Amino acid sequence: MSIEPAGCRDSGYNFAYLNEQTKKMIRRALLKAVAIPGYQVPFASREMPMPYGWGTGGVQVTASILTPEDVLKVIDQGADDTTNAVSIRKFFRRTAGVATTEATAQATVIQTRHRIPERALGPDQILVYQVPIPEPLRFLEPRETETRKMHAFEDYGLMHVKLYEDISQHGHIATTYAYPVKVEGRYVMDPSPTPKFDNPKMDNCAALQLFGAGREKRIYALPPFTSVVSLDFEDHPFQVQAWEHPCELCGARDSYLDEVIIDDKGGRMFVCSDTDYCASRRMAASEAAE
Amino acid sequence: MAAALKPGFSDPSAESARCFRVLLNAMSRPGLVQPITAGLPSAGGLNPASVMIALTLCDHESPVWLDASAGDEAADYIRFHCGAPITADTSAAAFGFFAACPDRHVLNSFAIGSPDYPDASATLVIQVEDLSNGPDGVMLTGPGIETVHRLAATGLPDGFWTWLNTSDRSFPLGIDIILAGPNCLTALPRTVRVEEAA
Numbered sequence: 001m002s003i004e005p006a007g008c009r010d011s012g013y014n015f016a017y018l019n020e021q022t023k024k025m026i027r028r029a030l031l032k033a034v035a036i037p038g039y040q041v042p043f044a045s046r047e048m049p050m051p052y053g054w055g056t057g058g059v060q061v062t063a064s065i066l067t068p069e070d071v072l073k074v075i076d077q078g079a080d081d082t083t084n085a086v087s088i089r090k091f092f093r094r095t096a097g098v099a100t101t102e103a104t105a106q107a108t109v110i111q112t113r114h115r116i117p118e119r120a121l122g123p124d125q126i127l128v129y130q131v132p133i134p135e136p137l138r139f140l141e142p143r144e145t146e147t148r149k150m151h152a153f154e155d156y157g158l159m160h161v162k163l164y165e166d167i168s169q170h171g172h173i174a175t176t177y178a179y180p181v182k183v184e185g186r187y188v189m190d191p192s193p194t195p196k197f198d199n200p201k202m203d204n205c206a207a208l209q210l211f212g213a214g215r216e217k218r219i220y221a222l223p224p225f226t227s228v229v230s231l232d233f234e235d236h237p238f239q240v241q242a243w244e245h246p247c248e249l250c251g252a253r254d255s256y257l258d259e260v261i262i263d264d265k266g267g268r269m270f271v272c273s274d275t276d277y278c279a280s281r282r283m284a285a286s287e288a289a290e
Numbered sequence: 291m292a293a294a295l296k297p298g299f300s301d302p303s304a305e306s307a308r309c310f311r312v313l314l315n316a317m318s319r320p321g322l323v324q325p326i327t328a329g330l331p332s333a334g335g336l337n338p339a340s341v342m343i344a345l346t347l348c349d350h351e352s353p354v355w356l357d358a359s360a361g362d363e364a365a366d367y368i369r370f371h372c373g374a375p376i377t378a379d380t381s382a383a384a385f386g387f388f389a390a391c392p393d394r395h396v397l398n399s400f401a402i403g404s405p406d407y408p409d410a411s412a413t414l415v416i417q418v419e420d421l422s423n424g425p426d427g428v429m430l431t432g433p434g435i436e437t438v439h440r441l442a443a444t445g446l447p448d449g450f451w452t453w454l455n456t457s458d459r460s461f462p463l464g465i466d467i468i469l470a471g472p473n474c475l476t477a478l479p480r481t482v483r484v485e486e487a488a
Binding site: 028029030037149 | 303408433466481
């Protein structure tokens with residue numbers, strides 16, 4: 001795995017596609033988002049050359065922070081080789097001419113859809129999340145005017161009621177993704193639809209984490225070394241998913257596993273969702289065997 | 291005849307992107323001093339770091355307030371290169387630039403946002419003589435800081451750190467500050483907590 005070097009930029013586009021005024025507007029929103037961790041900053045989201053739901057928010061954030069020297073990695077559910085990841089990577093190769101990579105350790109900017117890489121991120125890396133619904137209270141209270149007041153008054157009782165109802169119906173907190181977190185003891189935040197397995201990685205992370213929601217026109221952020229606590233109860237503490245078997249390709253027991261159907265007779269296998277993590281473990285194992 | 295306008299970025303997309311990354315790093319790691327290498331001129335009373343911030347962030351949507359020491363040349367420079375309106379009303383400004391040591395009452399007159407929209411608050415750029423992360427600086431803690439950052443700044447008004455600590459209590463309301471040295475800068479977002487060395 002290596003870096004695909006910076007290529008020729010399509011000069012028909014401004015650097016990183018967006019015009020300079022749009023980038024200034026997003027950059028101002030990003031700085032406010034970093035200064036108020038977990039608060040959703042409204043921004044004038046632009047139409048992008050891809051449909052809503054394909055990461056227009058994440059793409060606008062990435063376009064606004066990219067420099068010509070960056071090395072970009074894009075993942076979709078942990079994988080570098082899925083449609084969404086491949087097309088966004090190609091988009092930035094063409095419009096920004098930046099180098100790209102599949103190796104987590106080599107990337108300076110990582111745009112992600114719904115996973116956090118297994119490998120711990122460093123202080124020189126920025127993780128950009130694509131977010132569909134940024135408002136954690138939206139399915140409990142549809143009115144924006146109300147949810148805004150709930151955040152202003154720190155009125156988050158409804159979220160605990162929702163988690164309690166999980167327990168009363170299922171015997172445990174059944175929320176498995178987009179599991180709500182509290183940032184620095186103040187704002188309740190939607191970590192985007194990452195599996196709750198990834199929530200502990202957000203806490204006290206060395207890398208800057210930025211969240212962009214294009215259709216909903218919101219940007220929010222977690223500065224490095226910020227406290228991110230998953231909501232829970234004393235008698236029902238937060239727990240991440242666990243699997244009975246290791247990854248069938250690399251044998252990892254510490255990574256998030258995808259269930260893959262392998263035939264039409266009900267055969268299935270569990271493999272790492274993070275393709276780079278899985279591949280580098282297999283490469284290390286084969287080198288050790290030689 | 292007025293003095294000729296100083297130049298802005300020679301390659302705006304690439305240079306503003308690099309400058310923004312400096313600002314993003316600064317804001318996400320409060321108190322860490324970031325070097326500047328953009329090679330920009332000063333404009334009136336504004337030093338190259340302040341000029342870099344204006345060119346990177348200001349436009350027609352962000353009213354700019356300038357202190358008296360910044361001067362007309364700075365106002366003309368920002369009007370021309372950024373297209374930003376210059377305002378005398380501190381409470382309407384998105385950005386405030388202090389070329390000289392600020393007065394606490396002026397600092398308190400900028401917008402701090404509302405409980406519904408804490409982001410509708412000013413970003414203030416305060417020019418200082420020097421910045422360093424020496425062991426004799428004030429102790430900064432908060433989001434973005436792993437344990438503690440120590441920051442020494444010369445040229446700040448007396449009682450600045452005490453003022454910053456008291457304004458910190460209204461979180462999430464507040465203003466965000468960038469200290470602009472001659473060739474470096476550092477940020478003090480509203481989340482930062484200060485402990486002065488004994």
